[in-house]
Structures are given as structure tokens and as C-alpha cells.
Amino acid sequence: MPFAYYRRLNRTQQRVYQRSDEIAAIRLPAIPALDCLVDGVAQALVRDDRRIVEEACQGLASALAKSFRIAPVRVEVLATRPSRRWGELHGLYRVR
Numbered sequence: 316m317p318f319a320y321y322r323r324l325n326r327t328q329q330r331v332y333q334r335s336d337e338i339a340a341i342r343l344p345a346i347p348a349l350d351c352l353v354d355g356v357a358q359a360l361v362r363d364d365r366r367i368v369e370e371a372c373q374g375l376a377s378a379l380a381k382s383f384r385i386a387p388v389r390v391e392v393l394a395t396r397p398s399r400r401w402g403e404l405h406g407l408y409r410v411r
Contacts, residue, residue, distance in 0.1 A: 349382075352374050355371040355374065355375070356371045356372055358371070369390060369392035372390045372392060
């Protein structure tokens with residue numbers, strides 16, 4: 316079920332949203348090096364340090380982008396989840 320902002324999207328954006336919403340899982344290649352990066356993210360989350368979490372997530376995202384041969388992404392982890400009257404933001408994906 317699309318979020319309320321869906322109605323404000325143009326038709327092209329709605330198609331992108333729909334295609335994205337249909338993805339239930341992404342099969343990751345068996346890359347042993349990713350295991351330690353995933354463990355690093357888990358350990359960083361336990362430490363509850365925003366900077367360490369961001370670094371660990373960036374390392375994992377960079378390794379995934381490289382393995383999928385896609386453009387690298389920049390990960391930014393905020394200390395608190397942004398919220399407004401409409402609710403909380405659970406993820407923000409921007410193209411720069």
C-alpha cells in the first residue's frame with residue numbers, strides 16, 4: 316500500500332515506486348568478505364555510536380556496490396530519526 320505522498324508523484328515516479336515496492340528480496344552473492352562487514356554493522360549497532368555505525372554501513376554499502384558493479388553510494392546515519400506531524404522518516408534515498 317503506497318504512502319500518502321504517492322499521489323503527488325508523477326506517473327514515471329509512480330512506476331519506479333511500484334517496481335521498487337514489488338521487490339521482496341535481493342539475492343546477495345556468496346562473498347565471504349561480506350560476512351565480516353555484516354558482523355561489523357551488528358557490532359557497531361550494539362555500541363550505539365552513530366559515527367561507528369555510519370562507517371560500518373558505508374563499508375558494507377561500498378562492498379555491495381562494487382560486487383554488483385554499480386555506482387558507489389554515500390551512507391549517512393543520523394543520530395535520531397527525523398519526524399514531523401505526518402510521522403517518522405524511516406529511510407531517505409537521494410540522488411545527487
